[in-house]
Amino acid sequence: MNGKGFPLHIPKSRVYVFVWLSLVVLTATTVAVARLHLTRYAVLTAIFIASTKSGLVVTFFMHLKEEPLILKAMLFIALFALTLIVLLTFSDVWFRYQ
Amino acid sequence: MSEPKEIAVRHRVDYTGAKMGMWIFLFTEVLFFGGLFLLYSVFRSKYTLAFHDSAKELDIFLGTANTVILLTSSMMMALSILFVRKGEKASSILCQGITIFLGLVFLCNKYIEWSAHIRHGIYPDSPLLLQMSRGKIIFFSLYYVMTGLHGLHVLIGVCVISGTLLFTARGKIYRDDFVKLENTGLYWHFVDIVWIYLFPLFYLIT
Secondary structure, eight states, X not given: OTTTTOOOOOOOHHHHHHHHHHHHHHHHHHHHHHHTOOGGGHHHHHXXXXXXXXXXXXXXXXXXXXXXXXXXXXXXHHHHHHHHHHHHHHHHHHHHOO | OOOHHHHHHHTTOOHHHHHHHHHHHHHHHHHHHHHHHHHHHHXXXXXXXXXXXXXXXXXXXXXXXXXXXXXXXXXXXXXXXXXXXXXXXXXXXXHHHHHHHHHHHHHHHHHHHHHHHHHTTOXXXXXXXXXXOHHHHHHHHHHHHHHHHHHHHHHXXXXXXXXXXXXXXTTSSBTTBOHHHHHHHHHHHHHHHHXXXXXXXXXXXX
């Protein structure tokens, strides 16, 4: 197992700067959108923008795109488990308080 | 100059294994914060109005500033790894230094925010808070627990990056062996992601 998986590809620094710029623009967007008071869709848009930002961080800063498939699959399983827990909880909450 | 891969073989570094270990740790952290986010969602769906009212107490400007600060620190952390891999030790140390500095600025802002709430009499178990509605009590409890635990993660991150900075300076983290810095980076980016969700959910729901 010695030296296994040593990364050979070095990313470009301008990619990081571009990702950072996108993250700042998305932050400004989420603040601006919150001022519109979209009521019902406010949470959905906020979570959608936050997830886009997380996606950028995971893909580029944590360079998941260059990792082996097994790591991507593991992340998918972890997020799937979390989604399942949230959905199962809300399947109770939604029907209890109505 | 020999190939980096050969040197890694000689140094017996298993990059895949080391990084996988770190990711598995981060998955436990995902579920740890995930549980708190779940609690937040359930109570927010029950006490929607109280949550919206309470969020007005929070300073959107400081929250936005802290978001930009953490995002910038994340980029600096990514750049520090890039510089180490190019063999530019001084630049890497500078970037790690900036990351630590930004982490400390984030914590200073947290201190300012929390002191303002405490001055207004809003802190866990305070007489003023206990007179408020149940929804508001729950909002501020979650606020203190979640931003507090996140702040603790930032503090731990700052300590660990101080360690990697020393390692880089002493040449223990270098072009052919940087997995310690790599894993510290993964942790720091994860802490950034937690804040990416905390910020809109607590500050932007007014």
